[in-house]
Amino acid sequence: PPPGAGAGVDFVDGAVTIAANGDPAGQDGCGANTYSLSASMSARGRYMRHADADVLILPQEGALEVRTELGDFRVEPCELALVQRGTVFQVNLAEGTQSARGYFLENFGDLFVVPELGPIGISGGLAHPRHFLAPQARYEETEGDFELVSKFLGQLFRSPLTHSPFDVVAWYGNLVPHKYDMRLFAALNTVTYDHPDPSINTVLSSYTSSPGLANIDFVIFPPRWMAAEGTFRPPWFHRNCMSELMGLLHGTYDAKPDSFQPGASSIHNRFTPHGPDGGAVRAGTDADTSVPERYSGSLAFMWETRLAWHPSEHALAHMDDPAYPACWSSVERRFDASAAPPAAEAYAFPPDARR
Known part of the structure; x- marks a missing residue:
């Protein structure tokens, strides 16, 4: 996790880019930051005004007051804020908060939308549109010495202002900053065996013209029930054509309970093998899968993109963890080619369970 901020550090000065891809000028790709x-x-x-990207803010510690031209909202850990590109905004410490830290994403590509639900239907699965809240309207007319920080074509600029830009009296439309409480996410899962694809946990997507290859998918791993029988329940070992950046907002991540801390980040670029650490493998192997298990007290997320993440120089110099591969060193070799194979059940449930 990044260190806490020193005295007098605001959102602009306290931002650190972890990795990025694509091109702000071409309106493609994204940037990951803390x-x-x-x-x-x-x-x-x-x-601040970001001309290149929509800004997705994920508080990890401390509540924020996000002010925009179109109104304000308070954003706490387990909630997200999304401010569309071109909108003037301000990130403040909420009342009673002394310091804060978290993650934010710059989406250079197509606008975020709730994912297409297909056979899931639109009745209430995943993130429901009714739970995305517009800001509380507020108007001010204040003169003074102010500063506007603009990000344009990947560069930061600043210019003086003689009045507050939050002097918008009224607005019309549906492209508006909003917040969403991720505790309202209706998680779906298998109730028989095996794993659905992690895309079942997608909150928001930025699509491309190629079906199945998103510019960015924002995926969460919220509290949920695990009921799959005869199944290794933690995430499997895999390689992926997409590139993944993981973060942990609070609690422990079920795939790495011994090696991933809140506020930390990990990157697995496309086709890089990865999976659960030794502790997760032991727990998943020894679990009695005839008993449903409740995953609680945790909220992890993933920014998954079709483009490779390019770590920043700062991340490589200050956030690199050479010992990270050791999280798999305690995974036991369990396969014995000389042993008789276990009896396999041909069905998800034995035939007598249907009587």
Whole structure:
């Protein structure tokens, strides 16, 4: 996890880029960042406008007050805020909060949408549109010495202002900043055996013209029930054509209970083998899968993109963990080619279970 912010550090100064891909000028790809702050942007009369990307903010510690031209909202850990590109905004510490840190994503590509649900239907699965909340309207007319920080074509610019840009009296439309409480996500899972694809946990997607290859999928692993029988329940070992960046907002991640801390990040670029650590493998192997298990007290997320993540120089210099592969060193070799194969059940449930 990144260190806490020193005194007087706001959202702009406390932002650190972990990795990125694509091209802001071509409106393709994304950037992954963390933030640590101990001061509000309002304390310095500072505002920001991102011309390249929609900004997805995920608080990990400390509540935020996000102010925009179209209104304000309070965003706490387990909630997200999404501010569309071109919108002037301000990130402040919420009342009673002394410091905060978390993650934020810059989406250079197509606008985020709730994913197409297909045979799941639209009745209530995954993230429901009714749970995305528009900001509380607020208007101010204040003159003074202010600063606007703009990000344009990947570069930061600043310019003086003589009045607050939050002087919008009214607005019309549906492209509006919003927040979403991830505790309202209706998680779906198998109730027989094996694993659905992790895409079943997608909250938001930025699509491309190639079906199945998203510019970015925002996926969460929320509290949920695991009921699959005869199944290794933790995430499997795999390689993926997509590139994954994982983060942990709180609790422990079921695939790496011994080696992944809240606030940390991991990157597995396309076709890089990865999977659960030794502790997760032992727990998953020894579990009695005839008993449903409740996963609680945790919220992990993944930013999955069709483009490879390019780690920043800062990340390589200050966040690299050379010992990371050791999390798999305690995974036991369990296959014995000389042993008789176990009896296999041809059905998800034995025939007498249908009587």
